[in-house]
Amino acid sequence: MISMIQRHIDTDILIIGGGTAGCFAAITLGKEKEIRVLLAEKANIRRSGCLAAGVNALNAYITKGKTPQDYVDYARRDAAGIVREDLLFSMAERLNHAAEELERLGVVILKDKQGEYVARGDRNIKINGENIKPVLARAAAEQENVTVLNHVNITDYLVKDNRIYGACGFDVREEVFYEICAGAVICATGGAAGLYRPGHAGFSRHKMWYPPFNTGAGYAMGIRAGAEMTTFEMRFIALRCKDTIAPTGTIAQGAGARQINAYGEEYEEKYGLTTSQRVYGTVRENKEGRGPCYLKTKGIAEKQEQDLYKAYLNMAPSQYVRWVESGKGPAQENVEIEGTEPYIVGGHTASGYWVDGDRQTTIRGLFAAGDVAGGCPQKYVTGALAEGEIAAEAAYRYIKAEEKSKEISAGAAYPYSKAEGESKETSAADKKAEYEAYLSGEEALFTADDLEEAMQETMDRYAGGIGSGYGYRESGLKTAAEKIASIEKLSQKLHAADMDDLLRIYELKERLTVCQAVIAHLSARKETRWRGFGENLDYPQEDAAWEKYVNSRMENGTIRVFERELVKGGAAYEHTH
Amino acid sequence: MSIRIETDRCSGCGRCCEVCPGNLIRRSADGKADIRRRQDCWGCTSCLKECKTGAILFYLGADIGGRGSVLSVSQKGDIKIWSVTDPGGNVQKIAVNSKESNQY
Ligand SMILES: Cc1cc2nc3c(=O)[nH]c(=O)nc-3n(C[C@H](O)[C@H](O)[C@H](O)COP(=O)(O)OP(=O)(O)OC[C@H]3O[C@@H](n4cnc5c(N)ncnc54)[C@H](O)[C@@H]3O)c2cc1C
Ligand code: SF4
Ligand code: SF4
Numbered sequence: 001m002i003s004m005i006q007r008h009i010d011t012d013i014l015i016i017g018g019g020t021a022g023c024f025a026a027i028t029l030g031k032e033k034e035i036r037v038l039l040a041e042k043a044n045i046r047r048s049g050c051l052a053a054g055v056n057a058l059n060a061y062i063t064k065g066k067t068p069q070d071y072v073d074y075a076r077r078d079a080a081g082i083v084r085e086d087l088l089f090s091m092a093e094r095l096n097h098a099a100e101e102l103e104r105l106g107v108v109i110l111k112d113k114q115g116e117y118v119a120r121g122d123r124n125i126k127i128n129g130e131n132i133k134p135v136l137a138r139a140a141a142e143q144e145n146v147t148v149l150n151h152v153n154i155t156d157y158l159v160k161d162n163r164i165y166g167a168c169g170f171d172v173r174e175e176v177f178y179e180i181c182a183g184a185v186i187c188a189t190g191g192a193a194g195l196y197r198p199g200h201a202g203f204s205r206h207k208m209w210y211p212p213f214n215t216g217a218g219y220a221m222g223i224r225a226g227a228e229m230t231t232f233e234m235r236f237i238a239l240r241c242k243d244t245i246a247p248t249g250t251i252a253q254g255a256g257a258r259q260i261n262a263y264g265e266e267y268e269e270k271y272g273l274t275t276s277q278r279v280y281g282t283v284r285e286n287k288e289g290r291g292p293c294y295l296k297t298k299g300i301a302e303k304q305e306q307d308l309y310k311a312y313l314n315m316a317p318s319q320y321v322r323w324v325e326s327g328k329g330p331a332q333e334n335v336e337i338e339g340t341e342p343y344i345v346g347g348h349t350a351s352g353y354w355v356d357g358d359r360q361t362t363i364r365g366l367f368a369a370g371d372v373a374g375g376c377p378q379k380y381v382t383g384a385l386a387e388g389e390i391a392a393e394a395a396y397r398y399i400k401a402e403e404k405s406k407e408i409s410a411g412a413a414y415p416y417s418k419a420e421g422e423s424k425e426t427s428a429a430d431k432k433a434e435y436e437a438y439l440s441g442e443e444a445l446f447t448a449d450d451l452e453e454a455m456q457e458t459m460d461r462y463a464g465g466i467g468s469g470y471g472y473r474e475s476g477l478k479t480a481a482e483k484i485a486s487i488e489k490l491s492q493k494l495h496a497a498d499m500d501d502l503l504r505i506y507e508l509k510e511r512l513t514v515c516q517a518v519i520a521h522l523s524a525r526k527e528t529r530w531r532g533f534g535e536n537l538d539y540p541q542e543d544a545a546w547e548k549y550v551n552s553r554m555e556n557g558t559i560r561v562f563e564r565e566l567v568k569g570g571a572a573y574e575h576t577h
Numbered sequence: 578m579s580i581r582i583e584t585d586r587c588s589g590c591g592r593c594c595e596v597c598p599g600n601l602i603r604r605s606a607d608g609k610a611d612i613r614r615r616q617d618c619w620g621c622t623s624c625l626k627e628c629k630t631g632a633i634l635f636y637l638g639a640d641i642g643g644r645g646s647v648l649s650v651s652q653k654g655d656i657k658i659w660s661v662t663d664p665g666g667n668v669q670k671i672a673v674n675s676k677e678s679n680q681y
Pocket of ligand 3: 579580596597598599600601602612617618619620621622623624625
């Protein structure tokens with residue numbers, strides 16, 4: 001039997017995930033020198049998460065003449081009404097401040113002669129986003145009161161009586177178990193990729209849009225701890241350059257390229273211009289035999305082509321390799337486009353934790369920010385930063401209020417660990433035993449890879465993946481639920497030869513939990529609201545009766561789905577826990 | 578989609594192992610960097626940018642149309658020089674200044 005080394009850490013605020021939102025939460029808390037902050041990251045914050053390769057532009061910005069309310073209205077229309085207007089508004093108010101902070105930290109933003117940021121379209125500004133992650137990471141690590149714990153994968157929260165007191169996880173290289181006790185926790189682990197069979201399932205299976213290392217850990221931990229979740233049925237499907245899955249917006253908005261079908265006909269207007277309608281148009285054209293579809297770039301000027309090369313090297317280098325090695329750049333050949341497999345990503349759509357204005361979840365002391373937080377789509381980089389800041393400020397207020405009520409001073413070992421010692425020891429110890437059981441034991445029949453493939457096949461076929469044209473039915477979803485449940489059972493019997501294997505097992509387990517929630521949500525919404533993101537073939541029309549949220553909570557191991565009325569028109573939602 | 582590590586050029590500094598967002602690169606027994614599962618690479622090129630000796634090359638899988646060219650990068654001050662070398666040994670270079678914003 002393997003026995004892991006155990007490390008215990010006490011901190012005031014624990015941030016899980018050092019990506020965009022997590023780093024900015026740490027930077028924000030750097031101002032509160034008297035508290036200790038721990039940032040736990042499964043990779044290394046220098047290049048982890050969505051920003052690893054760089055980004056193209058800041059997609060969320062209030063450009064001249066526009067207001068935060070305009071942004072709210074845009075996001076609401078784009079999501080066909082299923083958004084939290086209160087969350088969108090408080091995010092939108094901070095977007096420009098977030099952009100200015102990025103510039104202050106060292107990200108290059110294009111300015112005109114008057115010193116104003118140069119807009120790209122209505123809501124974007126132009127930057128050099130290649131080094132955005134190292135810049136954010138450096139600033140986070142520089143804060144005196146912030147400790148960064150790289151290469152530690154968090155798998156579970158420590159919760160008692162619906163109040164969080166920490167989390168536990170393991171070192172991804174050494175046999176070390178971590179138990180971290182904290183007064184408050186901010187979850188910023190991003191969204192979930194790899195639930196569905198990707199476009200290329202073989203050698204290039206990880207050539208996907210969303211980072212394959214964001215495996216939905218934050219969602220899964222929350223679901224298992226009984227947190228309320230929202231809108232998992234609103235999956236995100238990206239329209240991307242075929243094969244390389246590089247973004248298309250740069251070509252479309254930057255070089256003004258239109259979408260055309262195989263006959264050279266422009267088809268965008270025919271289907272509507274929301275994000276999901278754009279995907280739907282391309283899917284439909286293909287289905288009806290008018291594909292492949294392209295972005296019409298042929299004939300662009302040489303200077304434009306060179307600028308595109310540089311822009312892609314700053315965010316999606318594989319597209320550059322593609323252009324160069326085929327001997328045909330975008331000026332000579334139109335760029336073929338396709339839809340990706342579905343992702344769950346609360347920074348683009350509205351899936352994630354059900355939070356209040358402070359980004360506090362339904363578990364006391366647990367906050368969520370960025371792609372893991374629900375209700376607030378179209379966040380992108382600046383919105384993730386804004387939420388990181390909101391959550392950090394609120395978590396700080398929360399621990400201050402708790403300190404007052406418990407009359408303890410900052411710097412002491414965290415009170416819950418003492419007051420509730422017994423149950424804390426047991427649940428962390430259980431987790432350690434679970435890791436050790438995977439590491440001990442015998443070679444299993446299946447590997448995590450085998451089960452991942454089975455999960456992706458199931459989701460693809462029965463829960464509306466690429467293979468089923470993004471369509472699904474009640475009967476298929478039932479099959480999907482059964483199959484995922486049986487794969488989940490098999491996942492308990494896997495064997496890890498080392499810590500790397502253990503990481504892959506937990507990544508699989510997280511995805512399986514998220515799949516359960518996706519299936520439950522898809523079958524609950526009996527209409528088709530975001531056609532490009534999925535079609536409920538039993539209910540192919542939009543239905544006004546479904547202008548409400550589909551929310552869920554795990555109770556005794558199963559996901560219970562319920563509805564909530566929309567929060568809109570200046571109203572704010574508060575928890576009543 | 579993956580990377581290849583040229584072990585003769587690898588100094589064993591460990592920077593690539595540290596930075597890969599997927600924890601995919603380890604040092605093997607001889608101290609050199611090694612990617613255990615090539616098919617797990619996302620293609621972010623973080624490891625290439627981090628490597629001071631240019632030991633890491635990036636390529637597209639044949640399943641997504643890769644034709645055997647490799648991408649590498651070197652840095653001089655604010656300038657990154659990206660090179661694509663095709664199987665015939667022809668090299669195409671492009672310089673990108675990290676102080677200049679994207680035009681698009
Ligand atoms: C390829 C790509 C291109 C994009 N381009 C743009 C763009 O041009 N403009 C724009 O505005 N937006 C863009 N976006 C969107 C934007 O980058 C994201 O919405 C935003 O970065 C999300 O921030 P986040 O903090 O929620 O997630 P991330 O930045 O991904 O952070 C999540 C972090 O959590 C860590 N983590 C995950 N699980 C665990 C665990 N169990 N334990 C510990 N740590 C964990 C991850 O390693 C990661 O560091 C792009 C996104 C992608 C994927
Ligand atoms: S960064 Fe380069 S030199 Fe250093 S270990 Fe990796 S491959 Fe070798
Ligand atoms: S390209 Fe990115 S994902 Fe692939 S090995 Fe290098 S750092 Fe890791």
